[in-house]
Amino acid sequence: MTDKTSDPAWPGGIGALTLFVEDLDTTKHFYREVFGLPVIFEDDNSAVFGFGDTLVNLLRTTEAHELIEPARVASPDAGSRFQLTLAVDDVDAMCEELTARGVTLLNGPMDRPWGIRTASFRDPGGHIWEIAK
Numbered sequence: 001m002t003d004k005t006s007d008p009a010w011p012g013g014i015g016a017l018t019l020f021v022e023d024l025d026t027t028k029h030f031y032r033e034v035f036g037l038p039v040i041f042e043d044d045n046s047a048v049f050g051f052g053d054t055l056v057n058l059l060r061t062t063e064a065h066e067l068i069e070p071a072r073v074a075s076p077d078a079g080s081r082f083q084l085t086l087a088v089d090d091v092d093a094m095c096e097e098l099t100a101r102g103v104t105l106l107n108g109p110m111d112r113p114w115g116i117r118t119a120s121f122r123d124p125g126g127h128i129w130e131i132a133k
Contacts, residue, residue, distance in 0.1 A: 015087035016055040020064040083128040091117040
């Protein structure tokens, strides 16, 4: 099997994890207190923490549907509760590559209001992955 991490056309690491949460304030407090991390970005619907080179975005479940539709946001006791994000140089080119490899996109590529271009797909286990630039 070829090591894709040395291939410049393939993403090198996980850029961000988006965790869907019902109670943003309580969860944000937990991350600050338990992990001792400062919030590096926040708005009314999310709070972002840096874990080394990986961002962990806490997102209100009420806002999560837009990211993963047509997939369904699960309740805390069932289904998908997060989205894994890979940073890529060219979302459109990666979408073409993923499609060529038999991946069905859930959405995208599209420009998001917060300034990034994204597309999402689901792995066989039902986990949602996003590519973003």
